[in-house]
Amino acid sequence: MIHDRVVVAPFPKDLAVIGSDEASWLPLLAVAELPAGAMRRVTHGDLDLLVAHTTAGIVVVDDRCPHMAAPLSLGELDGCVVACPLHEGRFDLATGNPVQMPTTGGLDADGRYHPVWTPGGHEAKVDVPGRKAQARRITRVRRFRYYPARIANGTIEAAVPVG
Numbered sequence: 001m002i003h004d005r006v007v008v009a010p011f012p013k014d015l016a017v018i019g020s021d022e023a024s025w026l027p028l029l030a031v032a033e034l035p036a037g038a039m040r041r042v043t044h045g046d047l048d049l050l051v052a053h054t055t056a057g058i059v060v061v062d063d064r065c066p067h068m069a070a071p072l073s074l075g076e077l078d079g080c081v082v083a084c085p086l087h088e089g090r091f092d093l094a095t096g097n098p099v100q101m102p103t104t105g106g107l108d109a110d111g112r113y114h115p116v117w118t119p120g121g122h123e124a125k126v127d128v129p130g131r132k133a134q135a136r137r138i139t140r141v142r143r144f145r146y147y148p149a150r151i152a153n154g155t156i157e158a159a160v161p162v163g
Contacts, residue, residue: 006031009057009080011146015096019161020148026160031151034058039082041073044160049147051156052093054080059093060149060158066091066142067102088119089141096143106139113137 017023028042028051039052041063050063050072059080063073070086077083080094087102098108103125105116116127116136127133147158 007057008149009059015146017145017147020159023159023161025157028156028158031154039073039077052077054093056080056094058149060147061144098141104136106141108141109143
């Protein structure tokens, strides 16, 4: 969808937030407040949304990492890939998939295990046995859930379910 050269990015329909088909359109922010390459956190009640202007267009997802819920709006956006500020995970806003698993490792959305890893230039991490290691091994990195978005009268809106 194009409005004054600003595009709302398509997203995998199977990743739409439950209830968004019947949801009301919620105004989030003016298109002019979100230049290309920018991200903003928009809060509505107890819902925190990440509104990102990616190279594929504008995307709206929960403002939380699909790993351990850190606010992605504090991370960095590179094209369509958002980096989590907490564990160096990187996630593709165009597909909903992890591009780089978080440093803590864990299960991906398909259930495959990825071990703890160390970023280049750092001392290797040791995964000390115990409850924390056990929790890391079974923490699933989920795919994003998307809120359908549109542009109306120069405002970015999202279909946000009530309740």
